[in-house]
Amino acid sequence: xxxxxxxxxxxxxxxxxxxxxxxxxxxxxxxxxxxxxxxxxxxxxxxxxxxxxxxxxxxxxxxxxxxxxxxxxxxxxxxxxxxxxxxxxxxxxxxxxxxxxxxxxxxxxxxx
Amino acid sequence: xxxxxxxxxxxxxxxxxxxxxxxxxxxxxxxxxxxxxxxxxxxxxxxxxxxxxxxxxxxxxxxxxxxxxxxxxxxxxxxxxxxxxxxxxxxxxxxxxxxxxxxxxxxxxxxx
Numbered sequence: 001x002x003x004x005x006x007x008x009x010x011x012x013x014x015x016x017x018x019x020x021x022x023x024x025x026x027x028x029x030x031x032x033x034x035x036x037x038x039x040x041x042x043x044x045x046x047x048x049x050x051x052x053x054x055x056x057x058x059x060x061x062x063x064x065x066x067x068x069x070x071x072x073x074x075x076x077x078x079x080x081x082x083x084x085x086x087x088x089x090x091x092x093x094x095x096x097x098x099x100x101x102x103x104x105x106x107x108x109x110x111x112x
Numbered sequence: 113x114x115x116x117x118x119x120x121x122x123x124x125x126x127x128x129x130x131x132x133x134x135x136x137x138x139x140x141x142x143x144x145x146x147x148x149x150x151x152x153x154x155x156x157x158x159x160x161x162x163x164x165x166x167x168x169x170x171x172x173x174x175x176x177x178x179x180x181x182x183x184x185x186x187x188x189x190x191x192x193x194x195x196x197x198x199x200x201x202x203x204x205x206x207x208x209x210x211x212x213x214x215x216x217x218x219x220x221x222x223x224x
Contacts, residue, residue, distance in 0.1 A: 033212070042214060042215070042217060045212070056211050058211065088155075090155055090156075098144045098204050099144070100146050100158045100161050101158070102158060103155040103157070104155060105154075105155050106155045
């Protein structure tokens with residue numbers, strides 16, 4: 001069974017630009033979550049989607065948004081990039097709330 | 113008070129010893145608990161889940177849960193240098209908060 005697939009693996013952007021990250025969950029998993037990981041803050045929850053609906057959102061500004069498609073694939077968008085957005089962005093999928101989540105390899109975003 | 117707390121370490125143990133990693137959580141209604149292992153430069157990997165009070169063993173790993181004390185632990189027996197990694201404790205919040213909350217992680221170093 002294929003794992004969670006994230007693309008791209010690395011991204012370099014400049015301040016003010018926007019970026020879109022993509023995630024394909026494990027087959028059969030309908031819940032997709034996004035996390036930001038930085039050395040100082042650890043793993044911070046961004047949002048969670050289930051059946052194309054955002055069920056929960058973390059404490060991030062509105063520049064961070066996402067969506068989920070009918071095939072459970074998900075995208076995350078960050079607009080007007082800031083230097084502080086440099087981080088590892090991790091997508092994870094699960095069968096549902098209360099279950100363990102399985103991470104993809106992540107997208108390492110660098111904002112210059 | 114942080115929702116999930118771990119000692120950041122590093123925790124250093126000699127090869128062959130037992131490593132004990134601890135975690136406390138604040139939401140008394142939490143029902144699902146997980147341990148993830150993260151190697152440097154990699155994404156977190158789910159290694160243990162526990163839902164009921166008591167011990168759960170899987171190979172060299174034992175997870176322990178005490179809901180009354182709001183305490184979760186992970187024991188690694190016969191520690192190997194390959195166990196050197198950061199271990200993240202994760203807890204699903206109660207009332208369908210919809211997010212898996214992670215601790216900051218404990219760095220384990222196993223010395224040959």
